[in-house]
Amino acid sequence: MVASGPAGPRRRLGAELRRLRTGKGLHLDAVAHQLRCSASKISRLETGKGIPKPADVRALIRLYDVTGDAEREMLLRLVRESRTEGWWASYTDGVQPERFFLDEPGRYAALETDAVALRSFDFGAFHGLLQSPDYARAVLSAQLPHHSAQAIEQLVELRQRRQDRLHSADPLRLTVVVDESVLFRVVGGPSVMAAQMRHLLDLVELEHVVVRVLPFTAGLGRSHMGHFMLLDIPDDLGSDLVYIEGHAGETILESESDVDLYRDVFDDALARSLDAGASRDAIGACAAHFAPRKASP
Secondary structure, eight states: OOOOOSHHHHHHHHHHHHHHHHHTTOOHHHHHHHHTSOHHHHHHHHTTOSOOOHHHHHHHHHHTTOOOHHHHHHHHHHHHHHTSOOTTHHHHTTOOOBTTTBSSTTHHHHHHHHOSEEEEEESSSOOGGGOOHHHHHHHHHHHOTTSOHHHHHHHHHHHHHHGGGGGSSSOOEEEEEEEHHHHHSOSSOHHHHHHHHHHHHHHTTSTTEEEEEEOGGGOOOGGGGOOEEEEEOOGGGOOOEEEEEETTEEEEEOSHHHHHHHHHHHHHHHHTSOOHHHHHHHHHHHHHHHSOOOOOO
16 A cells, blocks of 8 residues: 555544534634634645644644543644655655646645545546656646746656556556547647557556546537546545646545535446447557558658
């Protein structure tokens, strides 16, 4: 099992702090006033986005009248675990956030590290776990045009390191439905596309990696409302979640009703997709389509 990062403890701490606040009948503004900080700071702590400071959590413990030694120690232990540095830190050091596509460079990696299974619907580009280095470089360069070449290379390396989960002793279970348009959208040029298709064909040989093609003939479905990922999280690290990237940044949905809705949307897309053999054939045909043509004698 890959060691978990700080995302799980942050989410658990946030859930506990939210439970304590609502149990006292306090609104975010009232808590913020007591701590002389902004309501957004308290909100970020409760949603697991902020890095908790021990002094802040101790102040909340006093405000919420937490008197039990076991509960106090549990909360402070989560603070300590939340402040550890994840394995991805060296790959994101110095990479500036961008509201579009990249809120916090390491946040998604932290969530993915805690997951045991991932389902994704993609219709812009292949999922990062399926990308060859050259394809990833072309995708990131197109989507992050203001980032330096060094920052792009760091993020390419991060994507390659994330793929280690697919080859570990206890691998991530990955199921991806990819819209057929992704197979034909030229990213990085024909040679990059041909290599990407061959890379994909190698990955689908792994028994825990499933890639299914949603063909044009399936028409328009609910999944085409937007790209999304479903992450299955172990119970001791938090609840399952939906992760969405968009023009306004990242969105994380954790309520049971939201997760169930996206599971239903994903299952519908999967049911409308080509079967495993036909999906491999479609990918193979694209590999041949993009392969360099031999010069005529």
